[in-house]
Amino acid sequence: MMYFSRLKTALVVGACLLGVLLCVPNLAKAPAAFLPWRQIRLGLDLRGGSYLLMQIDMGSVIKERLQAIGDATRTGLRKGEIAFSGLALDPAHNELHLHIRDADQIPAALKIANDELDSTATTPEFTVSAGDNNEVTITLTDGGIRARELAIMEQSTDIVRRRIDATGVIDPEITPQGDDRIVVQLPGVSDPNAIKQLLGRTAKMTFRMVDEDASTTAAAPPDADILPMADDPSQKIAVYKQVDVDGGDLTDAEASQDTQTGEWDVNLRFDATGSREFADISGANVGKRFAVVLDNQVIEAPVFREAIPDGVGQITGGFTVSSATNLALLLRAGALPAPLTVVEERTVGPELGADSIRAGALSLLVGFLLVVFFMAAFYGLFGWFANIALVANLLLMMGILSVFQATLTLPGMAGILLTLGMAVDANILINERIREEVRNGKKPIQAMQTGFERAYSTIFDSNITALLAHVMLFAFGTGPVRGFALTISVGIGTTLFTATLVARLLMVRWYAATRPTVLPV
Amino acid sequence: MFIRPLFRLVPDGTKIKFMRGRFIGLAVSALLSTLSVILFFYPGLDLGLDFKGGIVLEVRTPGPADFNLIRKSLAAKGVANAEVQRFGADNEVLVKIESQKTEAATQSTIDTARATLIASAPGTKVLEADAVGASVSSELFRKGLLALGISLAMILVYIWFRFEWEFAVGAVATLILDVTKTIGFLVITRLQFDLVMVAAILTIIGYSTNDKVVVYDRMRENLRKYKTMPLRELIDLSINETLSRTIATSSTVFLAALPLALFGGASLSAFALTMLFGIVVGTTSSIFIAAPILLLLGEHRLRRDIAPPKPAARKK
Numbered sequence: 001m002m003y004f005s006r007l008k009t010a011l012v013v014g015a016c017l018l019g020v021l022l023c024v025p026n027l028a029k030a031p032a033a034f035l036p037w038r039q040i041r042l043g044l045d046l047r048g049g050s051y052l053l054m055q056i057d058m059g060s061v062i063k064e065r066l067q068a069i070g071d072a073t074r075t076g077l078r079k080g081e082i083a084f085s086g087l088a089l090d091p092a093h094n095e096l097h098l099h100i101r102d103a104d105q106i107p108a109a110l111k112i113a114n115d116e117l118d119s120t121a122t123t124p125e126f127t128v129s130a131g132d133n134n135e136v137t138i139t140l141t142d143g144g145i146r147a148r149e150l151a152i153m154e155q156s157t158d159i160v161r162r163r164i165d166a167t168g169v170i171d172p173e174i175t176p177q178g179d180d181r182i183v184v185q186l187p188g189v190s191d192p193n194a195i196k197q198l199l200g201r202t203a204k205m206t207f208r209m210v211d212e213d214a215s216t217t218a219a220a221p222p223d224a225d226i227l228p229m230a231d232d233p234s235q236k237i238a239v240y241k242q243v244d245v246d247g248g249d250l251t252d253a254e255a256s257q258d259t260q261t262g263e264w265d266v267n268l269r270f271d272a273t274g275s276r277e278f279a280d281i282s283g284a285n286v287g288k289r290f291a292v293v294l295d296n297q298v299i300e301a302p303v304f305r306e307a308i309p310d311g312v313g314q315i316t317g318g319f320t321v322s323s324a325t326n327l328a329l330l331l332r333a334g335a336l337p338a339p340l341t342v343v344e345e346r347t348v349g350p351e352l353g354a355d356s357i358r359a360g361a362l363s364l365l366v367g368f369l370l371v372v373f374f375m376a377a378f379y380g381l382f383g384w385f386a387n388i389a390l391v392a393n394l395l396l397m398m399g400i401l402s403v404f405q406a407t408l409t410l411p412g413m414a415g416i417l418l419t420l421g422m423a424v425d426a427n428i429l430i431n432e433r434i435r436e437e438v439r440n441g442k443k444p445i446q447a448m449q450t451g452f453e454r455a456y457s458t459i460f461d462s463n464i465t466a467l468l469a470h471v472m473l474f475a476f477g478t479g480p481v482r483g484f485a486l487t488i489s490v491g492i493g494t495t496l497f498t499a500t501l502v503a504r505l506l507m508v509r510w511y512a513a514t515r516p517t518v519l520p521v
Numbered sequence: 522m523f524i525r526p527l528f529r530l531v532p533d534g535t536k537i538k539f540m541r542g543r544f545i546g547l548a549v550s551a552l553l554s555t556l557s558v559i560l561f562f563y564p565g566l567d568l569g570l571d572f573k574g575g576i577v578l579e580v581r582t583p584g585p586a587d588f589n590l591i592r593k594s595l596a597a598k599g600v601a602n603a604e605v606q607r608f609g610a611d612n613e614v615l616v617k618i619e620s621q622k623t624e625a626a627t628q629s630t631i632d633t634a635r636a637t638l639i640a641s642a643p644g645t646k647v648l649e650a651d652a653v654g655a656s657v658s659s660e661l662f663r664k665g666l667l668a669l670g671i672s673l674a675m676i677l678v679y680i681w682f683r684f685e686w687e688f689a690v691g692a693v694a695t696l697i698l699d700v701t702k703t704i705g706f707l708v709i710t711r712l713q714f715d716l717v718m719v720a721a722i723l724t725i726i727g728y729s730t731n732d733k734v735v736v737y738d739r740m741r742e743n744l745r746k747y748k749t750m751p752l753r754e755l756i757d758l759s760i761n762e763t764l765s766r767t768i769a770t771s772s773t774v775f776l777a778a779l780p781l782a783l784f785g786g787a788s789l790s791a792f793a794l795t796m797l798f799g800i801v802v803g804t805t806s807s808i809f810i811a812a813p814i815l816l817l818l819g820e821h822r823l824r825r826d827i828a829p830p831k832p833a834a835r836k837k
């Protein structure tokens with residue numbers, strides 16, 4: 001216990017030096033790109049910035065999918081001349097019900113439903129079953145829903161990232177959370193309004209023909225929708241459900257100003273598929289109106305004057321410079337597969353962030369000095385050994401947090417400070433034990449030896465129980481509070497090393513150098 | 522100070538008979554905890570934004586803030602029931618708005634409120650703007666309670682595993698008493714109960730357990746060492762032997778948390794005040810609650826379990 005081999009000494013000192021080395025990158029920018037330069041990152045509460053938690057509206061996706069299945073079934077059954085009634089969606093149970101008039105036709109209907117909806121996915125997306133009273137039920141399977149949700153999650157995260165990248169925010173962090181949420185962290189953004197608006201639109205654009213025969217005041221015919229105009233929602237226009245060209249087939253969109261009228265519009269360029277579709281539809285419908293539909297609103301409904309073969313188009317809809325730029329940005333980034341809503345926003349302005357850094361740093365400094373002074377006054381030389389171990393502890397903690405590029409939050413700074421207060425507990429246990437052994441009449445070396453041995457199991461047990469509580473906090477906490485749990489958990493780990501090994505090494509060296517007959521306890 | 526210790530907080534070889542006060546300790550603790558539980562139901566905790574949902578904005582105006590103007594302009598923009606108050610300096614304004622019916626309404630309200638506040642006086646800076654929707658707040662609350670429950674369960678299992686079940690039950694019962702008192706403290710001080718407070722309570726649990734484990738550890742050791750000493754004397758002896766350490770450690774943790782309470786800013790000082798309270802409760806409860814519970818539970822059992830009796834009896 002009271003002997004350190006050269007190797008062990010070197011290892012302990014080496015670990016401390018490594019800790020110092022790992023802290024260095026926090027002091028300056030990387031001098032050269034090839035160096036592994038890992039820094040502690042500041043949380044949004046210290047740096048200033050905006051945290052948005054976005055919820056993906058999966059329900060609407062399921063409903064949309066059921067709608068599509070319903071439409072396909074309806075078409076299929078009509079083609080197969082099977083009489084049915086009461087086709088109704090039940091999105092709450094992911095189901096679709098319909099009633100077949102003639103019981104003999106049920107097997108045929110089941111076959112049609114299955115064929116019509118056949119998906120190539122490995123997991124079947126739905127099941128079709130016949131129940132009492134000629135009722136047929138189509139149910140989306142859990143596996144199918146799960147696969148769809150995963151795909152939507154991935155796609156949404158990707159599109160959110162593209163939209164935010166286009167705004168020029170530096171170092172944004174976009175991470176999926178759970179099954180249906182996306183966390184967006186925007187350092188330096190103190191007014192997230194513009195970004196929230198950008199993310200609040202699905203930006204699904206379609207080009208559809210206008211149904212000139214339908215009345216916009218009566219109910220919509222089955223193959224058309226009655227949609228409001230974007231610039232004046234009281235004006236309605238009937239548009240076929242059939243999508244002729246999809247906004248997903250765009251390769252580019254940019255805002256430009258008409259040199260003659262001074263109006264802003266958005267220039268579009270379609271990819272090969274989009275260009276072909278656009279050429280076909282425009283060629284077949286010269287002289288007829290088509291509608292540019294964005295998020296269920298009609299931006300404009302111009303007439304095809306001629307066939308458009310080159311896949312280049314322009315939307316004019318009374319845009320301002322910012323609305324044209326935003327629309328172009330949204331179209332370039334792509335449409336969101338499902339609507340997003342912000343369910344949590346936390347914004348910290350740069351002033352408060354700077355205040356918090358000052359408050360945290362001051363508390364850390366004062367708290368550190370108080371603990372150091374107490375240990376020195378209460379234990380003398382052995383207290384100073386504990387203090388040196390405490391500094392080593394702090395450096396190692398910082399080093400480990402740097403290596404993992406952990407995020408330091410204001411509660412995280414509180415965690416560091418409390419760790420300092422708790423870390424000396426191990427030294428206190430050891431020192432008290434040594435005192436007791438001295439009182440029991442042990443010689444210095446024996447007192448130190450027994451003191452360390454006896455204190456060890458206590459140190460271990462008491463730290464493990466404290467660690468349990470903080471690991472739970474890390475697992476269930478969110479945001480800055482996790483930063484607190486993280487620093488404390490790391491701190492407990494480093495404490496086990498420094499308070500025992502580093503302090504012991506110092507004592508052993510001191511004893512070997514001075515050979516005292518009485519311990520200063 | 523550099524070689525010899527300057528002072529001692531506890532003289533050597535104290536022989537305080539703590540267990541004499543065991544019924545008083547338990548009774549006072551039970552009373553305080555019962556009162557806290559009553560306070561928890563009425564008037565109840567002041568739930569913060571994290572758990573209640575809603576909107577909180579903090580702004581700093583260039584000159585002294587005109588609170589009436591801010592109230593009026595918010596009302597004019599349709600932001601109803603906004604609570605506008607001063608916090609800290611006279612140019613710092615805190616605006617609280619209750620949870621809205623839908624997430625979309627919450628979002629439009631915070632955007633309107635932010636714009637209104639910035640427009641109310643040129644040069645106004647938004648220090649902080651938070652909006653928490655109803656679904657998120659209930660989820661955060663559930664997760665917070667879950668973290669508390671699981672930590673207690675894990676501590677119970679760990680101590681059971683490392684010591685005897687009497688120790689584990691004593692520790693967890695004491696922890697529950699500590700937590701209820703902390704909640705009573707929060708109700709009385711009207712400190713807001715939010716995620717940071719859950720962190721504070723978990724830290725108190727961690728600290729308090731740590732303290733109990735140290736005392737228990739000494740009891741376990743003494744049980745082996747003094748095979749014939751009555752449990753009551755043995756517990757007193759163990760507490761006296763660890764007293765200096767108990768006071769030293771609670772002092773260092775107290776000293777570390779103190780600057781946070783003084784300079785840590787609004788949210789951290791509430792956290793640190795709760796911690797300071799918890800340190801006092803956690804330290805005293807090791808002596809006056811955990812030890813008496815152990816004495817009651819283990820009066821006859823622990824002696825039989827641990828002291829190895831005659832060799833013949835050891836073979837089962």
